[in-house]
Amino acid sequence: MTNDISPAQIQSGNRRALARAITLIESNRADHREQATALLDALRSPSGKPAKQALRIGLSGTPGVGKSTFIETFGLMLTNMGKRVAVLAVDPSSTRSGGSILGDKTRMDHLSRDPNAFIRPSPSQTHLGGVARRTREVVALCEAAGYDIVLIETVGVGQSETVVAQMSDLFILLLAPAGGDELQGVKRGIMEMADLILVNKADGDLKSAAMRTCADYAGALRLLRKRPQDPDGYPKAMTVSALQNDGLATAWTEMETLKNWRADHGFWATNRADQAQYWFEQEVRNALLAQLETDTARAAMKSLGASVARGDLPPNTAAQRLLTQLKTT
Numbered sequence: 001m002t003n004d005i006s007p008a009q010i011q012s013g014n015r016r017a018l019a020r021a022i023t024l025i026e027s028n029r030a031d032h033r034e035q036a037t038a039l040l041d042a043l044r045s046p047s048g049k050p051a052k053q054a055l056r057i058g059l060s061g062t063p064g065v066g067k068s069t070f071i072e073t074f075g076l077m078l079t080n081m082g083k084r085v086a087v088l089a090v091d092p093s094s095t096r097s098g099g100s101i102l103g104d105k106t107r108m109d110h111l112s113r114d115p116n117a118f119i120r121p122s123p124s125q126t127h128l129g130g131v132a133r134r135t136r137e138v139v140a141l142c143e144a145a146g147y148d149i150v151l152i153e154t155v156g157v158g159q160s161e162t163v164v165a166q167m168s169d170l171f172i173l174l175l176a177p178a179g180g181d182e183l184q185g186v187k188r189g190i191m192e193m194a195d196l197i198l199v200n201k202a203d204g205d206l207k208s209a210a211m212r213t214c215a216d217y218a219g220a221l222r223l224l225r226k227r228p229q230d231p232d233g234y235p236k237a238m239t240v241s242a243l244q245n246d247g248l249a250t251a252w253t254e255m256e257t258l259k260n261w262r263a264d265h266g267f268w269a270t271n272r273a274d275q276a277q278y279w280f281e282q283e284v285r286n287a288l289l290a291q292l293e294t295d296t297a298r299a300a301m302k303s304l305g306a307s308v309a310r311g312d313l314p315p316n317t318a319a320q321r322l323l324t325q326l327k328t329t
Helices: 009-010 016-027 030-042 067-080 134-144 188-193 204-223 248-264 267-293 295-310 315-328
Strands: 055-061 085-091 117-123 149-153 171-175 195-199 237-241
Touching: 009 030, 009 134, 009 188, 016 030, 016 117, 016 134, 030 134, 030 195, 055 067, 055 117, 055 248, 067 085, 067 117, 067 248, 067 267, 085 134, 117 204, 134 149, 149 204, 188 204, 195 204, 195 248, 204 237, 237 248, 248 267, 295 315
Parallel strands: 055 149, 055 171, 085 117, 085 149, 171 195, 195 237
Antiparallel strands: none
């Protein structure tokens, strides 16, 4: 990887340059991190803000709910409206080998060939929260490349997938009908963050089950405390069929309505500011954790760990000594 990726290439919509820039962003090498930071700084406007702000839509749901089918059908509908759509699909990484399948382009065959769409699968690298560690920075690249809408598809592991809400303007929860005890299938935490709950596969024999599931969630949402960033009636539950392209246009209308209301009442800008503060704090934490990966810290941890194992030091005392050593290095 070299630093010959120019901001002008990204801003002109060069897809190959965008793909290479994302690879640079996702690299953990120290020199690549410096190049990535410089590239992101160069893509910002003189005011220090991104040159363009796309609509960021986070999409979560349990495995098998049809996220890829929904994103392809939804994405094609948006591109047919003249929108440029970027899809950031995060695949789970193996805790044993570290590898990922990264098969989203295969599952979204039609959308991947659309000139107004860009699909980038990325490994989660065991990062918690359903997204990759650098997904937020990749979103900024896609905005700089001129995409109007960025869809962030999470790993799909259930109720822990809440980090995506810290990098999106709208958070969509996709559910399947007749999934057993629906109100226990997805816990309260992620439900409270969802702006829209879409019950997919509302077609054929599953249509009546989807209607019942949607009614169950609509009732559950009414029991939740109303959020200040929502107009009356939100969050809401709806049925869709990605397979038959049914209900997606209505869902998009609801997303636009919510987006416009939040923008008009100042919640859009407040949310973006809160997210920036959150990611600043995360970067500080990550930088502090990175100090533990240095040779000096590893040697100290090994020595103190051996003392703990022998019973010479209690764990809390050994930890305090390690922190003291890190402060003086």
